[in-house]
Amino acid sequence: MIPSSNPVTASDVYAADNRSKSNLALVRPDASPAEPKVCVRNLSLSYSSTKGDRLLALDGIDLKVRTGEFLCIVGPSGCGKSTLLHIITGLHHPTSGSVSVDDKIVDGPSTSRILIFQELGLFPWLTVADNVEFGLKMAGVSSSERRDKAAHYLRMVHLSQFRESYIHQLSGGMRQRVALARALATEPDVLLMDEPFAALDAQTRDILHDELERIWADTGRTIIFVTHNVREAARLGDRVIVMTFRPGRIKREFLVDLPRPRQIEDSLVAGMARDILEELRAEINKSLEQEYRHQP
Ligand code: ADP
Ligand code: MG
Numbered sequence: 001m002i003p004s005s006n007p008v009t010a011s012d013v014y015a016a017d018n019r020s021k022s023n024l025a026l027v028r029p030d031a032s033p034a035e036p037k038v039c040v041r042n043l044s045l046s047y048s049s050t051k052g053d054r055l056l057a058l059d060g061i062d063l064k065v066r067t068g069e070f071l072c073i074v075g076p077s078g079c080g081k082s083t084l085l086h087i088i089t090g091l092h093h094p095t096s097g098s099v100s101v102d103d104k105i106v107d108g109p110s111t112s113r114i115l116i117f118q119e120l121g122l123f124p125w126l127t128v129a130d131n132v133e134f135g136l137k138m139a140g141v142s143s144s145e146r147r148d149k150a151a152h153y154l155r156m157v158h159l160s161q162f163r164e165s166y167i168h169q170l171s172g173g174m175r176q177r178v179a180l181a182r183a184l185a186t187e188p189d190v191l192l193m194d195e196p197f198a199a200l201d202a203q204t205r206d207i208l209h210d211e212l213e214r215i216w217a218d219t220g221r222t223i224i225f226v227t228h229n230v231r232e233a234a235r236l237g238d239r240v241i242v243m244t245f246r247p248g249r250i251k252r253e254f255l256v257d258l259p260r261p262r263q264i265e266d267s268l269v270a271g272m273a274r275d276i277l278e279e280l281r282a283e284i285n286k287s288l289e290q291e292y293r294h295q296p
Pocket of ligand 1: 047048049055057075076077078079080081082083084246
């Protein structure tokens with residue numbers, strides 16, 4: 001099969017297509033979509049470890065994300081998924097390479113790129129509506145416009161009747177929807193989501209998948225969604241990228257050419273998830289080997 005460190009070649013793609021099952025279509029990592037919204041070029045990042053040496057977390061990532069695309073990224077724990085999202089958000093600087101959005105190099109955070117993560121960062125002392133308005137207030141938006149936008153996005157996530165509630169009064173799924181409304185309210189071009197539904201039960205997650213797919217279709221946002229759940233990736237993504245274990249590289253890309261709206265239990269979604277998992281499994285095994293090597 002394909003060595004994990006090497007990019008997928010045209011012949012690999014051809015071979016994979018010929019043994020294709022379940023509508024599987026593979027595209028090459030360097031396939032250039034028209035009009036990239038986000039362009040990651042030869043990006044690497046190394047961290048300094050506590051022992052003083054360097055840990056190469058990301059190595060030579062090349063990635064183009066189309067305007068309005070729903071891109072999912074899967075990879076074993078520790079492969080650099082969060083690091084990549086932080087760099088695209090502008091919270092970290094790469095060691096080498098670059099990220100541009102609409103052809104402008106990213107050199108810091110911006111309200112046009114919003115990151116949602118599992119811990120959410122909602123303010124417990126503010127009501128739901130005030131949480132949603134928070135980013136707009138920081139951006140100097142007038143109070144009447146803030147109110148209108150908060151009402152609009154709370155309607156979109158079906159939380160209008162909870163606008164005066166506090167965060168502790170909400171379920172996990174509702175909190176996720178507040179975080180989504182808050183992110184959408186600033187009307188970002190690119191929404192980055194870092195395992196946002198990982199802590200939710202399966203039924204709540206299914207409902208949020210439906211809502212996110214609908215909101216994505218209605219708003220035309222570009223979404224980059226990190227998950228370790230291959231079913232979730234096949235359910236949501238237009239394309240799924242599989243990353244290698246450390247250092248994180250792009251191992252393979254899957255084009256998920258399945259009709260929408262999808263359901264997680266659709267047999268074609270399950271088939272695609274199986275194919276993705278096959279690619280991912282070798283990387284998960286490497287991460288486990290590494291982990292156990294350090295056990296006494
Ligand atoms: P993932 O999100 O895929 O689990 P991360 O991006 O969080 O991976 O981390 C990638 C690698 O970089 C891991 O080995 C992690 O331990 C290391 N790492 C992450 N953040 C830091 C940091 N601030 N300093 C040093 N090492 C880090
Ligand atoms: Mg992470």
